Amino acid sequence: MKNILVTGAAGQIGTELVTALRQHYGKDAVVIATGRRTQLPAYIKNSGPFCYLNVMDRNQLEETAFENNVDTIYHMASILSAVGEQKPQLAWDINMNGLYNVLEVARTYDISVMWPSSIAVFGPDTPKVNTPNDTILRPTTIYGVTKVAGELLANYYYHKYGVDVRSVRYPGIISSETPPGGGTTDYAVAIYYDAVQQGSYTCFVREDTVLPMMYMPDAIKGLIDLAEADNAKLKHRIFNIGSMSFSVGTLAQSIKEIIPDFTIDYKPDFRQAIADSWPQSVDDSVARAEWNWDPEYDLAKMTKDMIEKLREKFTKDTGF
Numbered sequence: 001m002k003n004i005l006v007t008g009a010a011g012q013i014g015t016e017l018v019t020a021l022r023q024h025y026g027k028d029a030v031v032i033a034t035g036r037r038t039q040l041p042a043y044i045k046n047s048g049p050f051c052y053l054n055v056m057d058r059n060q061l062e063e064t065a066f067e068n069n070v071d072t073i074y075h076m077a078s079i080l081s082a083v084g085e086q087k088p089q090l091a092w093d094i095n096m097n098g099l100y101n102v103l104e105v106a107r108t109y110d111i112s113v114m115w116p117s118s119i120a121v122f123g124p125d126t127p128k129v130n131t132p133n134d135t136i137l138r139p140t141t142i143y144g145v146t147k148v149a150g151e152l153l154a155n156y157y158y159h160k161y162g163v164d165v166r167s168v169r170y171p172g173i174i175s176s177e178t179p180p181g182g183g184t185t186d187y188a189v190a191i192y193y194d195a196v197q198q199g200s201y202t203c204f205v206r207e208d209t210v211l212p213m214m215y216m217p218d219a220i221k222g223l224i225d226l227a228e229a230d231n232a233k234l235k236h237r238i239f240n241i242g243s244m245s246f247s248v249g250t251l252a253q254s255i256k257e258i259i260p261d262f263t264i265d266y267k268p269d270f271r272q273a274i275a276d277s278w279p280q281s282v283d284d285s286v287a288r289a290e291w292n293w294d295p296e297y298d299l300a301k302m303t304k305d306m307i308e309k310l311r312e313k314f315t316k317d318t319g320f
Contacts, residue, residue, distance in 0.1 A: 002029045005070045007055050007102070008077030010034040012181040013116065013173060013219060015044055017074060020220045022048055031068045035077075055098040062105050072112045072227065075102045081120055082271055083182035084143035095146035096153075103157045103165065113165040114227050117151055117238060119212060119278050120144035120184075121169060131279035133240045133286040140277045151238050158237050166226050167238045171212035171282065173219050174302065176309035184274040188213055188251060191264070192303075195255050196310040200263045205272045207249040207264075210280040214243040215297040215305070222293060229291035239287040243295040244302075245280055254303040 002025045008014045009032035021030045033053035034040055040050070053064055055077050065073070077098050084091035099115065106113045122131055123138040137148045150167075157163040172185025179193065180186035187203050188211075194201040214222075222241045246254075252264045287293035297305075 002072060003069045004030045004072045004074060005065060005068065006030060006032045006074045006076060007053065007098075008034065008075070009044070010040045011076055011078070012080075012175060012178045012183075013170075013216070014074075014076040015041065015178050016175060016216055017076065017220055017223065018044055019047075020224065021074070024224060031064070031070065033064065055101055056094070058101040058104060061101050062108070065105050065109055065111060070109070070111055072114065073102055073106060074114045074223070074227075075099060076116065078116075079143070080181055080183040081118075081141050081143040081274055082184050082186070084146075085141055085270065085274070088142040091142045092146060095143070096149060099150050099153060103153065103163060106163045106165070107157060107161045111163075112227070113154070113163060114223055115150065115154060115165060115167045116223070117147045117167045117169045118143070119169055119171050119282065121147045121151065122277075122279050124277050126279060128280050130281055130283040131240065132283050133236065133238075141274055144277075155237055164231060165237060166229075166234070168222050168226060168241045168287070169238065169282070170219060171214050171242065173214055173216055174306065175216040176306050176313065177216070184271045184278075185211060185213065187248065187271075191248075191251060191255065192306045192310055195259055195262045196307060197314060199259065199261055200265075201252075203248055203264060203266050204269045205248060205266070205275050206268050207252075207266055208247050209272070209275050210245055210247045211275060211278060212242055212245045212280070212282050214241070214295065215302040218243050218295040218297055221296070222287075225293065226287075226291055234290050236286055236290060239290070239293070240282040240284045241287050241293055241295075242282045242284040243297060244299050246299055251299070251303075254299050255307070258303065258307050 027048035031049040079091040
């Protein structure tokens, strides 16, 4: 039986990951942990074991893992790119020291670690189209720096201590359940929310900005599929995973096909420079070859599902 600890369970991915893991392994198999100041939805908090945990406190982390006989940690606690540029010292502290603490506990108690990296590891020197799995990593953001350092640290712990740590490099993640959480790709989430609620959206990057994206169900599927992959077949520990790439203009057009009166304007801010430093698409052939990665959603299918779910969600919220 699995005993899984999820850190950062109140985050953009963590909330939906917990639901998927409890459906997959059983509600009692997943202990969720979040910072004391963070509010979790009641349906998540009350659906299985829960605790408050500061990943910066290694003793508390070790105690939690030991008392719950944890065999796998999904370490999702992180400061994202846009917030990281505003608070770089905090981003380094949380992203690096939190991961270090998790890896140390994993080393001590023979625990597997699933940890998300990001396309933020890439930079202006990296090929923009079909970015290879193994390529130049020279990011221009502190978030990207922490992810590169984290990848190196994860590889070190695997080769030095045998810690089974695995990671996917996420593109932008689009979700109907969790609002934007401080990332550069937040526009691809916010555009749907504003389209459904207001019929218009003001975007903080240019119309021609192209980035790789992924719908949340595929993001969760990828992490669980990698966790269950045969370790003997894995030649890598870090994997690009792709799904779709599109410009903001193309995304807006997909929404207009369902909401014809939707309008969008553009007011680029500091996040434009971050977006410009990232790939337009990634080559995920390594993940497909080593553990059969295969996403299910394209843009049209995602847009239809997003709008349906958000309309239902906002109807429930208003009571109409």
